[in-house]
Amino acid sequence: MTLSIKNLCFQYGKQTILNDVSTTLKQGELVCLLGPNGSGKTTMLNCISGFEDDFDGYIEIEGIPVSKMRDTERARRIAYMPQKDEVNFPFAAREVVLMGRTPYLGRFDVPGDKDHALVLAVLEALDIQHLADQMYHTLSGGEKQLVRIARGLVQGAVFQLLDEPTASLDLKNEMMVLEHISDMMLSSSHGIVMSTHDPNHAFYFAQRGVKTRAVLLEAGAVVSEGAPEAVLTVDNIRRVYRLGTQILSFTADGAVKPQSHIVPIRTERGI
């Protein structure tokens, strides 16, 4: 299955946010969506998920426009983990995760044993089972993030859109989420778009053997896309972020291949 984005343009009022973006996401492939603050990453994910529908261009799965799909049909194909969301009612974390099963329930159905078991399994996989009965609104930012990731996972959609899933996570939880995403990619046929501010995430996934593509946005347009080493070069990063970097290579314990690692050196303010 392929998710195709063709000539996507989006404006807020008169401000162009996305300018003729075309790319694809195939099952079995992970796209790291990178770009400076305000370059349009979240807006692009909002358009793909159907959260924003007032765009020009096409977003299709196997030729069927996502905007023409019924909500449940779309939710079975695309799960969206937004950067932030407000759950305004006093739900326990486990109930928030259980909401991911909604696309599989009829209007008057209640979740069954299988749904509850899946929720528990995902909470355990993310090592947050101890949060299950805590009220969502009382969780820390990082804990909420993990609960939202769990909700996306139980949704079981082919395509997963993750908006900065590791923002506000501590070092260990960031690595755990990266490991979980790469394990999921290696053991199933999901397609993932993950926006991130850390280009090293793309190198990490590629090094783990995940079919990884980097897409670099600047001011709402794709400036480069392809294999992480081809996109995340010193020149491209200087051009897009106005940041001088060095790319190091190291071989992690137990790894067979060396992994690249971008180290920021200095900004190029005023240039």
Ligand SMILES: Nc1ncnc2c1ncn2[C@@H]1O[C@H](COP(=O)(O)OP(=O)(O)OP(=O)(O)O)[C@@H](O)[C@H]1O
């Ligand atoms: N509701 C809105 N109304 C007007 N402008 C908006 C709105 N939401 C976002 N924007 C603008 O759209 C542009 C792109 O925002 P977007 O959140 O997509 O960028 P981003 O690449 O995800 O940024 P970040 O890395 O900071 O999360 C920004 O200039 C932002 O100010």
